[in-house]
Amino acid sequence: MTDLIRVTALTLALTLSAGPAMADPDPADWNAVLEEARGQTVYWNAWGGSTQINAYIGWVGEELEERHGVRLVHVKLEDTANAVTTVVAEKTAGRDEGGSIDLIWINGENFASMKRQGLLFAPDWATKLPNWRYVDVENKPTITVDFTLPTDGLESPWGMAKLVFFYDSARTDAADLPDNAADLLAWAKANPGRFSYPQPPDFIGSSFLKQILIETVADPAVLQEPVDEASFETVTQPMFDYLDRLHPHLWRSARAFPKDYPSMSQLLADGELDITFAFNPAEASSAIANQLLPDTLRSFTFSGGTLANTHFVAIPFNANAKAGALVVANFLISPEAQARKQDPEVWGDPTVLAMDKLSAPQRKLFEALDLGIATLLPDELGPALDEPHPTWMSRLEERWSARYAVGN
Amino acid sequence: MLRFAPPLALFVLAAPLACGLMGTVLPAFGFLPALGGYQLSTRPFADLFGQPGLWRSALQALMIGLLTTAISLAMVAGFVCAWYGTRAFRLIQHLVSPLLAVPHAAAAFGFAFMIAPSGYLARLFSPWATGWERPPDLLVVNDPAGFALIAGLVIKEVPFLLLVTLAALPQVPALRSLRLSQSLGYGRMMGFMFTAWPPLYRQIRLAVFAVIAYASANVDVAFILGPTTPQTLPVRLVGWMNDPELSMRFMACAGACLQIAVTAVALLIWVALERIAGPVAEGICETGRRFRRDGFARLAAGGMMAASALLVFGGLGVLALWSVSGLWQFPSALPDALTWRTWQRTGPALSGPLATTIIIALAATAISVAIALACLQRENETGRTGGNRALALVYLPLLVPQIGFLFGLQLLLIAGDADASWAALILVHVVFVLPYVFLSLSAPWRAYDGRYEAVAAALGAPAGRVFWRVRMPMLLRAVLVAAAVGFAVSVGQYLPTLLVGAGRFPTITTEAVALGSGGDRRVIGVYAFLQMLLPFVGFALATLVPALLFRNRRAIRGL
Amino acid sequence: MTDPSATHATGLRLENVAIALGSRTLVSVDHDIAPGDVLTVMGPSGSGKSTLLAFIGGFLDPVFSARGRVHCNGTDITGAPPQTRRAGLLFQDPLLFPHMSVGGNLVFAVPPSVAGRTARRQRAGDALGDVGLDGFFDRDPDTLSGGQKARVALARVLVSDPAFMLLDEPFSKLDAGLRDQIRRLVFERAKARRLPVLLVTHDAADAEAAHGALIELAPAASDGAGP
Incomplete structure (x- = not known):
């Protein structure tokens, strides 16, 4: 039905304008964007593996419908790469307009891939969004540099991520916790079967690989450059040596891996794992709030630093509802949406906004949040390690699969 | 009008199949202009065979198909031979039959929740019997050999084969054969096996083939219970089909061709096994042994049947319990607290997929029932049943691996710019719903006493009036049951919804499978519970509507 | 009364009727049944009756x-639809x-020429009364005795205003005592309405009670034969 309407609208628009294409919305003229967005349906392709996040996106949809008459449809992905596939296929098929995806939850390799192939809505639109003025560009470098690539305003930030570990203080003594990759290996030997990581290419699993890579590589600087095929084996050898030593002591002796981080949380709750991790400092408090895990759950990070990045939304070049997508992106960085997102009861995802850029009542929204007993304060989170260049991730995943996931 | 019904059915079943197969085979050889493939090449196959662990995945799919079928058939045959005609038979039959309606994914989740090291069985016996304060580090679910997957498939294929066997039983003189062989001194089980089973097996052979095809190419259960390092061939194929690299789609199609070959080889091996089994059984029979002491075997046959059913029911119960549980740590047998929180939390996200599921299922069922009714009515008018050829045709979509033609169908729809539409999705559901509706409806339809229609016609009622006022009301229950079967089949469809819906039409089933078996059990509980609830409501309506409508008509009210 | 050469403008006329399965002729009949008369066709099961x-x-x-033609009251009905x-x-x-x-069964049979719900129900009720089943209108057919069901079936046929009657061993499943009673009732009503009746049976007592012409069919193995 909606397809039919869309096709009709498209035909009508083409007939009326009789030009090559409709003009793209300009975020600088925000009122025009709002007007055009009203009545549009925005298909947002976003990872759908977490119930909390799905519920938050559901709330965003309700608010947008009410405030701006924009209908938001969450297309749940298992892997963001699937959305990239779709846009690639549409471009190849010559579908330069009326594409099936209006907004993608994205960062890192997928952003790099879309940017490289010219699959993104092109002008610098993110920095022209009305709510951009609140964004903490100064203190959060990953907002403007995504996995070593400049974002160039082609994607708009909506949350911060940092690798944080969790344990149940009722079972595990805080004094025994590892503080770096080497410690972790020793800990795993002492506690066989009590640690694991999601099977790459799950993005948390791949992030774990990158954390180990950064800690074991001889010269971390090479990771900021694209993969050099000639030296790839040498550079990654220490990491795979590490994994070879780690795997025999993992959960199920590494003959199977958890699917994603919600699976690891369940395993922690069942007492199968003792240490898990996620890309969200508030995950522990959120799990307690949702009665998935006991209130004895606590967080820790490595003092030498853990991987950190920002996640974004981007608009494909052929999006059907660009104006609607802009409105969604702008709403996502509104103080209200950001504060709700940071509430552990809702999701607990840290904000991308700068507190000192907010008005007093806006700041209150954040100050009123109870971040929960298990959430580390910003100064306890430890240093942030930069993401390697996106090419590393896909190469690591490939090598990992060939080495550990083919049952040889 | 009715004249066009059989060709229409043929078209609805065979056209997507033929187009889909073509759409799979051409890209497998490099040809798909929409994605930039203009020239025939063997490159996709070269890429495919270069994939690490490919042969292991393929061999595994083959073994899983054969073992699942052999175990399921052995369980059904053992049970029927051991208990046919007894009260225990009817009891267990009533226990197992409802399982047919439970979607594969829901049953697989329930099964995983029972047998996992931290699952319900371990909790029931821990720590008092096992001494486990924490779950043992045992690889039970997702084991590399695929035993959990085979078990998860068996518990769902057993009800299917049992029901097909029950439908075939009236067509063979089973009870008389049994009595005769018993009077000749044979034990109950082997007496039945020697005399009644062979003709019975001939009747259910196509269904057995369908089980082989399904089990060897299954995606959703394999995704939940199957090995992960590497995954089975069909699961890897779906992964490649969704890969951002375009060239992977060509390779995925080549892989789908390999999958068709794997399924074909599995079928050939099975046929060879049939050839061997016949003479072997004859040889045993000719020794003249009577196998009178079969008490233990009979107990085992009945016990396994009941146990598999109870395991699924237990699993479904545990699913339901998880969906309302608060904190529930190992080894507690019951949650610390009950709460509606998970339902409230997932509620808003559920309504869309729920509506999609119901709309697609209702539409696909309505279309399928209409086509099946028209075909059967046409058959009634012409007096021709179409025989085995027609039956084979109806089974066709069940004998070709879904992946084999769904990939092609998806690519064709993309090429035709028609992907992700309600119409495409409903039609592809009809391909899988229609066979079950037809199989379910044809037996009661053909068993109908045509003299009622003769009487009505002789009383002056025109054909339409005879159909709507006499045959339909009398067969209302059968029609509604067939509709409920179709509804259940549609609700349970994973791969067609995923591929043809292009992710734009999430249903309860695609959402549930996406969660995997390891995720938050509460959320899985909610989705899997809904998944099993929908077919249950369908069957409840199929029973209640005639019971209410005909509450004063003892002969047909049913309850 | 059964002179085959005479043409009746009324009654049921079977003109050189022969039915075959493949190349094998099962039954062939050439016979006129006058109004109120009964033709009995006897033969073992499978003989094609x-x-x-x-x-x-x-x-x-x-x-x-x-092959052959069937005429009813002078009209050729060979190719006519059963309705x-x-x-x-x-x-x-x-x-x-x-x-x-029970009443619904009868109302279903009342010819469409009787218009109006009340009139049709009235007609059905009268027909029930005719077979001695007053007050059975709203009953569930499944709750009736065998004899009562047979009466309802007869009433249903009669209320449809038939031109002739075709009886396919209608008494064979009834108890011996009941069988005589129902048989008498059926023949009596047919006679009263001057309906030609064709009865097929394998019970000699039926043939005797019918008081009409008799055709005996050979067993299925050989070709069917007329008188």
């Missing part, structure tokens, strides 16, 4: 082929529609 009824009633299974033949059918089972009440 029910097939003859099906042919005359208009619902012959397409696997059979038939227009006005054949009164009685089988060995009463075949009451189980989803309708």
Whole structure:
């Protein structure tokens, strides 16, 4: 039905304008964007593996419908790469307009891939969004540099991520916790079967690989450059040596891996794992709030630093509802949406906004949040390690699969 | 009008199949202009065979198909031979039959929740019997050999084969054969096996083939219970089909061709096994042994049947319990607290997929029932049943691996710019719903006493009036049951919804499978519970509507 | 009374009727049945006698082929659809529609020329009374005794205003005592309405009670034969 309407609208628009294409919305003229967005349906392709996040996106949809008459449809992905596939296929098929995806939850390799192939809505639109003025560009470098690539305003930030570990203080003594990759290996030997990581290419699993890579590589600087095929084996050898030593002591002796981080949380709750991790400092408090895990759950990070990045939304070049997508992106960085997102009861995802850029009542929204007993304060989170260049991730995943996931 | 019904059915079943197969085979050889493939090449196959662990995945799919079928058939045959005609038979039959309606994914989740090291069985016996304060580090679910997957498939294929066997039983003189062989001194089980089973097996052979095809190419259960390092061939194929690299789609199609070959080889091996089994059984029979002491075997046959059913029911119960549980740590047998929180939390996200599921299922069922009714009515008018050829045709979509033609169908729809539409999705559901509706409806339809229609016609009622006022009301229950079967089949469809819906039409089933078996059990509980609830409501309506409508008509009210 | 050469403008006329399955002729009949008369066709099961009824009633299974004509009251009904033949059918089972009440079964049979719900129900009620079942209108057919069901089946046929009657061993499933009673009732009503009746049976007592012409069919193995 909606397809039919869309096709009709498209035909009508083409007939009326009789030009090559409709003009793209300009975020600088925000009122025009709002007007055009009203009545549009925005298909947002976003990872759908977490119930909390799905519920938050559901709330965003309700608010947008009410405030701006924009209908938001969450297309749940298992892997963001699937959305990239779709846009690639549409471009190849010559579908330069009326594409099936209006907004993608994205960062890192997928952003790099879309940017490289010219699959993104092109002008610098993110920095022209009305709510951009609140964004903490100064203190959060990953907002403007995504996995070593400049974002160039082609994607708009909506949350911060940092690798944080969790344990149940009722079972595990805080004094025994590892503080770096080497410690972790020793800990795993002492506690066989009590640690694991999601099977790459799950993005948390791949992030774990990158954390180990950064800690074991001889010269971390090479990771900021694209993969050099000639030296790839040498550079990654220490990491795979590490994994070879780690795997025999993992959960199920590494003959199977958890699917994603919600699976690891369940395993922690069942007492199968003792240490898990996620890309969200508030995950522990959120799990307690949702009665998935006991209130004895606590967080820790490595003092030498853990991987950190920002996640974004981007608009494909052929999006059907660009104006609607802009409105969604702008709403996502509104103080209200950001504060709700940071509430552990809702999701607990840290904000991308700068507190000192907010008005007093806006700041209150954040100050009123109870971040929960298990959430580390910003100064306890430890240093942030930069993401390697996106090419590393896909190469690591490939090598990992060939080495550990083919049952040889 | 009715004249066009059989060709229409043929078209609805065979056209997507033929187009889909073509759409799979051409890209497998490099040809798909929409994605930039203009020239025939063997490159996709070269890429495919270069994939690490490919042969292991393929061999595994083959073994899983054969073992699942052999175990399921052995369980059904053992049970029927051991208990046919007894009260225990009817009891267990009533226990197992409802399982047919439970979607594969829901049953697989329930099964995983029972047998996992931290699952319900371990909790029931821990720590008092096992001494486990924490779950043992045992690889039970997702084991590399695929035993959990085979078990998860068996518990769902057993009800299917049992029901097909029950439908075939009236067509063979089973009870008389049994009595005769018993009077000749044979034990109950082997007496039945020697005399009644062979003709019975001939009747259910196509269904057995369908089980082989399904089990060897299954995606959703394999995704939940199957090995992960590497995954089975069909699961890897779906992964490649969704890969951002375009060239992977060509390779995925080549892989789908390999999958068709794997399924074909599995079928050939099975046929060879049939050839061997016949003479072997004859040889045993000719020794003249009577196998009178079969008490233990009979107990085992009945016990396994009941146990598999109870395991699924237990699993479904545990699913339901998880969906309302608060904190529930190992080894507690019951949650610390009950709460509606998970339902409230997932509620808003559920309504869309729920509506999609119901709309697609209702539409696909309505279309399928209409086509099946028209075909059967046409058959009634012409007096021709179409025989085995027609039956084979109806089974066709069940004998070709879904992946084999769904990939092609998806690519064709993309090429035709028609992907992700309600119409495409409903039609592809009809391909899988229609066979079950037809199989379910044809037996009661053909068993109908045509003299009622003769009487009505002789009383002056025109054909339409005879159909709507006499045959339909009398067969209302059968029609509604067939509709409920179709509804259940549609609700349970994973791969067609995923591929043809292009992710734009999430249903309860695609959402549930996406969660995997390891995720938050509460959320899985909610989705899997809904998944099993929908077919249950369908069957409840199929029973209640005639019971209410005909509450004063003892002969047909049913309850 | 059964002179085959005479042409009746009334009654049921079977003119050189022969039914075959493949190349094998099952039954061939050439006979006139005058109003109020009964023609009995006797033969063992499988001899094709029910097939003859099906042919005359208009619902012959397409696997059979038939020759010859059937005339009813001077009209050729050989090719007519069963709905227009006005054949009164009685089988060995009463075949009451189980989803309708007893009265509903009769109302279903009342010809469309009787218009109006009240008039049709009135007609059905009268027919029930005729077979001694006053007050059974709203009953569930499944709650009736065997004899009562047979009476309802007869009433249903009669209320449809048939032109002739086709009886397919209608008494064979009844108890011996009941059988005489129902048999008498059926023949009596047919006679009173001056309906030509074709009865097929394998019970000699039926043939005797019918007081009419008799055709005996040979067993299925050999070709069927007329008198």
